[in-house]
Amino acid sequence: MIRRAALVLLALGACGESEGPPLAAAPQRIVSLDHCADIHVLALAETDAIAAVSPGAGEDYTFLNERAADIPVVRPSAEDVLLLKPDLIVRSYGGGPRATELFRRAGVPVVELGWAATLDDVAANTERLGAALGAPEKGAALAADLRQQIAQPAEGAEQALYVTPSGVTTGPGSLVDQVLSAAGLENYETRPGWHPLPLERLAYESPDRLVTGFFDSRDRFEGRWDSLRHPVARDLMALPRTDVPGALLGCAAFPLGEAIRLIREGRE
Known part of the structure; x- marks a missing residue:
């Protein structure tokens, strides 16, 4: 059984325990360009701060795809994305190899997921994305859950x-x-x-x-x-x-x- 709700509640709960208002710099018009970016945006950003997700966000291979049901979808083309006036773009491969350079030249900040060769890299990326999306507590909670799974002693030799x-x-x-x-x-x-x-x-x-x-x-x-x-x-x-x-x-x-x-x- 997938514990999607449990993972999200873990992150939301960690965020709820923090003191003070959200970070002032938290982006308010986030666009994600591919389903790997969607995963992080759907888990870490507030719904009303997501301007659009990729066409793959609602597919069954995308984690938290049910959250994408009422969020606008955009193709990863420069024209379509810039029309949305995003204040942050999140991408892995969406838009092609020159997308990051293009959007930054247009004055839009871009956060790339980055290469992850190990599970520790994945946890670090989660924390980094959480900070970039204005949700450091959520990112830290999800990263901690992954690290807990990595750290549990392995038993057996099947x-x-x-x-x-x-x-x-x-x-x-x-x-x-x-x-x-x-x-x-x-x-x-x-x-x-x-x-x-x-x-x-x-x-x-x-x-x-x-x-x-x-x-x-x-x-x-x-x-x-x-x-x-x-x-x-x-x-x-x-x-x-x-x-x-x-x-x-x-x-x-x-x-x-x-x-x-x-x-x-x-x-x-």
């Missing part, structure tokens, strides 16, 4: 294979690998990077369990020739498994802490 609907998995160095480790699991995939399922190895050596991602999505990213259609891969689906909603895994963002919790609880 091997888990991460599986997507397109038959892709990932090994050491990825955030998914770090999520599995934080949940007390050893990654079955030993090759760095992203790869098709290792069918030859799976034919004679199975993992102890599966962790799946994005199987709840309306667009399951399946291909006609993907490796999940192979009989060896199909047989894997009978193993013990934890299905992780794509909204928890879609971005290098604080919902990864809930993914860790969900996987850990799935083993109990």
